[in-house]
Amino acid sequence: MENEFTTVGKRVVRSDSLAKVTGEAYYTADIKLPGMLIAKVLRSPYPHAKILHIDLKRALKVPGVKAAISGFDTYGIKWGVFRYTKDHPMLPTDKVRYIGEDVAAVAAVDEETALEALSYIRVDYEPLPAVFDPEEAMQEGAPQIHNEFANNINIHVHIDVGKVDEAMKNAFLVREDTFKAAGEAYAMMEPYAVVASHKNGFLDLWMPNAGPHVRAKALSNLLKIPLNRVRIRHINSGGAFGGRSEVSPGDLIASLLSIKAGGPVKLALSREENAISTRQVHDMIAMVKTGMKKDGTIVAKDYRVVYDGGAYSSTGPIATSVPFYVYEECYRFPNVRYNGYRVFTNKGIRGMYGCHGRAFLAGNEAQMDFMANELGMDPVEIRLKNGLTSGEITATKSKITSCGLKETIQKSSERTGFKKKWAKTQKFKGIGMGCVAMMCGFPMGFRSGSSCYVKMNDDGQVTLVTGLVDNGQGNESLAIQIASEVLGVPMEDINLINADTEVTNLDPGAYSQAATFVGANAVKVACENARRKIVSIAAQKLGVREADIVLKNRVAYSKKTPDNKMPISWVVREAFFRGDPIVATGSFFPKIDFEREWVSRPWGQMAGTFSFGTSVAEVVIDRETGKVTIPHFTAAHDCGRPINPMAVEGQMEGSIQQAGVATIMEGNLWERGFLLNPDLLEYKVPLACDMPDIETIIVSSRDPEGPFGAKEGGLTIRMNAHSAVACAVANATGTLFRELPLTPDRVLDALERKKGIKR
Amino acid sequence: MKTMKVTFRVNDEKVTLQVRPYETLLETLRERLDLIGAKEACVMGACGTCTVVVNGIPLRSCLVLTPEVDGASVTTVEGLKKDEKLHPLQEAFMEKGAVQCGFCTSGMLMTAKALLDRNKRPTKKEITKTISSNICRCTGYKKIVEAVEEAAKKSI
Amino acid sequence: MILPKFEYKKAGNIAKAIAFYELYNGQARYLAGGTDLIPLVKLRLSTAMAIIDLKGIKELKAISHQGGWLLIGANVTLFELKNNDTVREYFPALYESLDATSCETLQMRGTIGGNILQDTRCLLYNKTLEWRTARGFCFKMGGETCNVVPNARACFSNYCSDNALSLIALSASVKLSGPQGERKMRLEEIFSGDGRNPFTLMPGEILTEILIPMKRSKGAYKKLRVRDSIDYPLLGVAVSIKGKTGRVCVGGIGPTPLVYNLKDINGSTFKDVAEKAYSDARPVSNTTLSPDYRKKMVSVLIQRASKKVLQEGK
Incomplete structure (x- = not known):
């Protein structure tokens, strides 16, 4: 593809990578401050128990201990993302609701002292009956985890469009299946850590996070400290994948300890603590009922999906909705009913995840293949027939403004020879396809938009200030790349200040796939505003029209007579002389329906745009052991225009690992309230040797609103790679899966059910 | 408990320290020597994030006293650069886009360095096998394998 | 996670190591590669006043041929052993199990002695003190009953060395040195059958040497695991034959490997062994895959290994 740009669309080296390959990049646990104390947390050993008494006295007497706290030292304010989900006390005083819940904490001169002190904290509990299965939790008489939520139903999302029952009745083919999936672990390589430093009435904090402003606001509320006195600072993040979006108990604990002790406090969680007490992914049960016409047109969908939410709401309304939306934004559903229930259980808290909803998504796609087969169609045909196209409106009234779905399906199927392989697979080999759409941002009130501030320094270098957050995806580099393109200076001339609540404006953060479409758009607008000022002065100085000015490689020149030129730094200095330095702001607000609400009003424009993607997995099954291997994986993603194709590929490849290969090995294992694999040995993050040969295809659809036509980069694959693998295994075994992950024991069961005979 | 005197070389510099006998190399590097490139991710030897090279062998420093x-002689990621020039692996990791969140990067680099030091021209299969000692949660490993291949070409 | 307090002692020879052991009245643990021991100490599953480092003992690092035996010092790393020509040529089962052990980095640190004497594992045992305290101590931790099999006063933890299985299949012996002197025994005799304390070694004894009869063998090692690196075996099967005789060793299920002697190998030998091993294996729900499945795989892996062995040299 011909590229008229200098850096946009190029495979540029990410701006953050130098510090990361030299070991100089700072992460939270690397921070050392003078007089810094080490914090440790005492956690609940019970899945459900009344707290009768907490005694910190003996812990405080241990030499070297500077502070000890429990929930009785807080204001007792409960946290919730929504007004109707304020149920998380962070440090509970009434009862504990899961094993590993934060109960008390100490800060001491070193880790050994802190651990010793923990052992002296006495907590009297009265164990209560607990419930671990969401279906059981919904039954009358089940132990109640929160008084405010009857039958433990935390969230019920009810969507009913058209006439589902009637359409089902008139459908040519109807099928109903139920699919289950274990929740995954985020397993970000960096265990959660937070450093809090309270000094002179100001609280500074560092932690890996997806949105600093949301945390600052929450902490300001919980600690009753004015917002301007809570400052979340920039730090590198060792992965988030959706699991670091909200304020965490550790943030409150480190802050309180720092306030009490009068010095900086570091709390670094162990791998096990990170697994049991931060966020986990929802276990799910998805009933999927589909009605089709004889020609394969989907006429109706009826869903009942139960999400195991664990002990608290977290981002519950969003988590209960997103799997449904990424699917209804992909396919045409004239009649659809969705009943999503998020249910409390006495297990760890479940949050949003980059691959969230695999039982639902893979279930839908695999079922569609089986129905297509009955109608004499193949997965490609049925997806093309029902896939949405540009200009269409989804069932819940979102308009699709740019759509490369068809192209992703066609390209990935052509590249893999899909139709042929699917129709006539060799024994124990299979191929499968998964499609999905992804909203680029979604309604988050005034945090849905982003603002950026840019200033040109006297040497022609640039300082860029934005709330945009990088959790490892490359968002920082993205912002710099866009500024470089607009301002005509190389990336290394741009200093980025971001993700610091004191100096940056609000931004959605690395959440909801808004970084490119929203955050980088604001960067582009700000830089364009600065550019206009540069161009105006340069045109005057060079005696040409503004339209003739080009900014490139630190130089402003005339397009017609390129020798007529001046360094941008001269322009900047001239602006200083004129008392009108080159500074500019810019903001971007996506065109979304702000009346839209996850539970009370689930319709209206969801996002400014949607990305699309198709994954194709090819699998081989060991007929005797049931072990699945994935020799090839092909992914096609419509990201609008790729700003940095290398970064987009990286996102797609990581998604194939985290969603695709995960489908055969990843899942949290529970024994009642005990997480059996809270480590990196028994929780199976795929290794290099487990990975398929990967082919990535970037499809450009040039979004009219996106910065340089860009949308988000790669998340569709994270939400459809599981479908591709599950469909491929179904293709190979001739049976629909019942439960994910597709570990060898389950696959062998499926083979035995089918006696190894192909369709 | 008494501390012990320990002398070893770190990135070509001799250091003598008084350490606790029950102190891990990872703790010593990070806390006493401020070499924070080796990261603490599982501390049970399951992930390879804390890998450093000791006498030419890649070691999980969380398992070493x-x-x-x-x-x-210990080499950490901070010692990869020579005379302010990046090691070919560092360059290749940047150029091939093998770095995302960066938390596993130093361990990956040190594992790969030990490989290239004992095998100048590893095949793709050998590279894959070697880096299957380390967990990366972001990249899907493809660009890491490509980067090691590229670095091997460059170092000859 | 910080380690508990202990002293560190480095021994230059075996006598010195044993002397240290006695100095600490047995409250000491021997350290070789540490890939098994250090996590156990971190988890507070193994406690000691002193850790006695054996890596400075030169004689434990040698590989030599002597009187019809291949002698392998206990401190030879798995990676060194894997790259030993004799091992590759004479003992394919051992080569394959070494190659299948954990990952390359840990093969370079882990020693063959340590690999053999690794503690048995269980999904409910290899956990932090906090986790185990909340769950309640199991039989192996000194509790009343097993946490996996309700009310069982027995331990079903799994012995997870890949290489001991191959070595047993190769009829290897081991040499031990301790306060009472030296002794030699067949490798399979080091297993006590009790998951709480899986080995018959006496206090202070050091495994110093592994001896394999120097006879060319055909062999194979098959391992069941989820990921193709790092993971411990959920089941391991080693087969080694010399002419018409041989051995099958099955491990990864329970605290002691199952051993089957083969005589007059014919077409049905392995099928019979597979059936016998299938009925002998008693997996319980203490790994990430179900016990029924692991049991089924016993015969599958035996047949697979035997197929490879029988095809070899054809």
């Missing part, structure tokens, strides 16, 4: 490296 500091007294065990008395007299040894």
